[in-house]
Amino acid sequence: MTQLFGTIAIVGIGHIGSSISRRVKRDGLAGRVVALEANAEHRQQALSLGVVDAATGDAAEAVRDADLVIVCTPIGTYPEIGTAIAPHLKSGAIVSDVGSVKMAAVRDLGPHIPAHAHFVPGHPVAGTEHSGPAAGLVDLFDGRWFVLTPTPGTDAAAVEKVAALWRAMGSNIETMDPAHHDQVLAIVSHLPHLIAYTIVGTATDLEKTLQQEVIKFSASGFRDFTRIAASDPTMWRDIFLNNREAVLEVLQRFTEDLTAMQRAIRWGEGDKLFELFSRTRAIRRSIIDAKQA
Amino acid sequence: MTQLFGTIAIVGIGHIGSSISRRVKRDGLAGRVVALEANAEHRQQALSLGVVDAATGDAAEAVRDADLVIVCTPIGTYPEIGTAIAPHLKSGAIVSDVGSVKMAAVRDLGPHIPAHAHFVPGHPVAGTEHSGPAAGLVDLFDGRWFVLTPTPGTDAAAVEKVAALWRAMGSNIETMDPAHHDQVLAIVSHLPHLIAYTIVGTATDLEKTLQQEVIKFSASGFRDFTRIAASDPTMWRDIFLNNREAVLEVLQRFTEDLTAMQRAIRWGEGDKLFELFSRTRAIRRSIIDAKQA
Numbered sequence: 001m002t003q004l005f006g007t008i009a010i011v012g013i014g015h016i017g018s019s020i021s022r023r024v025k026r027d028g029l030a031g032r033v034v035a036l037e038a039n040a041e042h043r044q045q046a047l048s049l050g051v052v053d054a055a056t057g058d059a060a061e062a063v064r065d066a067d068l069v070i071v072c073t074p075i076g077t078y079p080e081i082g083t084a085i086a087p088h089l090k091s092g093a094i095v096s097d098v099g100s101v102k103m104a105a106v107r108d109l110g111p112h113i114p115a116h117a118h119f120v121p122g123h124p125v126a127g128t129e130h131s132g133p134a135a136g137l138v139d140l141f142d143g144r145w146f147v148l149t150p151t152p153g154t155d156a157a158a159v160e161k162v163a164a165l166w167r168a169m170g171s172n173i174e175t176m177d178p179a180h181h182d183q184v185l186a187i188v189s190h191l192p193h194l195i196a197y198t199i200v201g202t203a204t205d206l207e208k209t210l211q212q213e214v215i216k217f218s219a220s221g222f223r224d225f226t227r228i229a230a231s232d233p234t235m236w237r238d239i240f241l242n243n244r245e246a247v248l249e250v251l252q253r254f255t256e257d258l259t260a261m262q263r264a265i266r267w268g269e270g271d272k273l274f275e276l277f278s279r280t281r282a283i284r285r286s287i288i289d290a291k292q293a
Numbered sequence: 294m295t296q297l298f299g300t301i302a303i304v305g306i307g308h309i310g311s312s313i314s315r316r317v318k319r320d321g322l323a324g325r326v327v328a329l330e331a332n333a334e335h336r337q338q339a340l341s342l343g344v345v346d347a348a349t350g351d352a353a354e355a356v357r358d359a360d361l362v363i364v365c366t367p368i369g370t371y372p373e374i375g376t377a378i379a380p381h382l383k384s385g386a387i388v389s390d391v392g393s394v395k396m397a398a399v400r401d402l403g404p405h406i407p408a409h410a411h412f413v414p415g416h417p418v419a420g421t422e423h424s425g426p427a428a429g430l431v432d433l434f435d436g437r438w439f440v441l442t443p444t445p446g447t448d449a450a451a452v453e454k455v456a457a458l459w460r461a462m463g464s465n466i467e468t469m470d471p472a473h474h475d476q477v478l479a480i481v482s483h484l485p486h487l488i489a490y491t492i493v494g495t496a497t498d499l500e501k502t503l504q505q506e507v508i509k510f511s512a513s514g515f516r517d518f519t520r521i522a523a524s525d526p527t528m529w530r531d532i533f534l535n536n537r538e539a540v541l542e543v544l545q546r547f548t549e550d551l552t553a554m555q556r557a558i559r560w561g562e563g564d565k566l567f568e569l570f571s572r573t574r575a576i577r578r579s580i581i582d583a584k585q586a
Binding site: 076125126129144145147174183184185187188189190191192193194195196197198199200201202203204205206210213214215216217218219221222223224225226227228229230231233234236237238240241244247248250251253254255257258261262265266268270273274276277278279280281282283284285286287290 | 369418419422437438440467476477478480481482483484485486487488489490491492493494495496497498499503506507508509510511512514515516517518519520521522523524526527529530531533534537540541543544546547548550551554555558559561563566567569570571572573574575576577578579580583
């Protein structure tokens with residue numbers, strides 16, 4: 001593969017950050033990968049796993065030579081990260097991110113980026129429920145979408161350089177308006193996570209013996225929710241706090257639909273249940289056809 | 294493996310029925326497997342796949358020589374199936390089932406079984422979202438639970454014969470009161486399915502372009518729900534109609550918890566979100582430890 005960048009700095013070497021660095025290093029997409037990571041244990045892990053060339057807790061040291069900085073920390077850290085890295089960015093540096101709420105990236109990271117650098121927010125629609133540098137996967141982005149949400153006036157060459165990196169990591173590139181991205185993600189990702197967290201929470205509140213049986217017999221349905229609900233708490237707290245309007249809007253629709261289902265069950269309206277259950281099968285087929293299953 | 298039964302009749306040769314017959318035939322657990330199946334195409338499929346020795350739409354023909362009859366049709370068919378098979382059961386025959394609501398089995402199938410036969414209701418906590426005889430899997434029950442819900446006065450030898458068959462198919466056996474079973478399943482299976490169906494339904498009601506994007510970007514969270522929501526509509530309609538009280542009770546708890554989450558998001562209560570999201574991780578670990586993940 002062609003080297004696309006001299007030095008890449010990964011801010012936050014967790015599941016996503018270390019998946020990027022693994023792929024970049026395997027395919028030689030950059031000359032050097034440096035991690036900026038506050039957690040000393042994670043720095044040590046990343047180094048001993050060989051997924052980065054250097055790891056530091058010092059922002060200046062991490063980003064000073066970076067041609068590309070990718071912020072991979074929870075969205076709530078963006079103002080602080082922006083403040084820390086901004087003074088040390090070199091001329092022409094590109095700052096990108098992988099956060100799941102793009103309006104928040106534009107609002108909290110964008111204003112910190114100096115005029116001599118470029119800000120190109122983005123979001124890889126990929127990931128597992130695992131966290132930390134050891135959970136990185138070299139093929140995590142293969143065949144998945146990477147959504148670019150550049151703001152008006154962003155340097156086109158910088159956008160293309162970020163796109164080229166993700167294309168080299170196996171992703172398909174899509175460009176979207178940040179607000180529209182957040183609306184789509186509220187439906188496909190944020191609401192499903194909220195629901196999964198809630199139902200698993202409902203189960204943890206059951207009396208002890210019933211709870212043990214729920215764990216024992218989790219095979220049919222519930223276990224899929226527990227997988228989703230094992231995702232990183234900080235990351236998800238920040239997503240909900242920062243995509244509030246879009247999540248509340250789709251949650252309202254969902255609640256109305258659930259109330260209709262509740263009523264159909266209460267009154268024994270089998271036809272209504274059957275009609276919905278048949279309709280949802282078609283969506284699954286579309287997803288299989290779209291090769292996202 | 295030892296042959297446990299002379300002839301087994303499988304009523305309804307779909308995903309579960311054909312998984313049983315595949316295993317029984319592979320391991321020689323019965324001398325002969327006969328399918329009672331109303332759908333001529335499914336009869337033909339089951340025969341050409343070689344998963345049964347014979348297939349018929351005639352109840353008398355199917356069950357007259359059967360030492361064990363396993364009802365694998367949707368719960369709504371139980372009164373009709375009971376009426377059809379009862380007059381033809383031989384002396385000492387055992388009738389069992391695999392339905393997901395045991396109170397309904399006891400209520401709708403039990404009373405049809407004549408005094409010279411035995412009724413042993415049960416439920417394998419296993420399955421996929423696929424349907425039909427071609428979707429059967431020979432190892433579907435391996436390492437999964439089979440819950441026996443015998444009623445007071447059931448012949449202990451008959452119960453043990455059913456347990457021995459499921460043990461031979463790889464399952465772990467558990468015995469439960471039918472009402473308690475239905476309460477546990479309402480939480481681990483019925484509510485998760487209802488929620489998955491509902492959220493996928495919410496997505497199908499979106500305007501067309503948004504819906505296409507939901508399909509395109511389904512990778513993070515939503516796609517797991519679509520898999521669950523692709524399950525057989527008739528089977529699931531019958532489950533909700535027949536486990537109404539237990540489902541409504543747990544749905545009420547879930548709705549209260551979801552409303553609390555909604556409020557926490559609206560008011561920006563990050564601590565509450567973080568606390569729940571951390572708690573749910575522990576449940577996932579318990580499920581992994583219980584080897585049901």
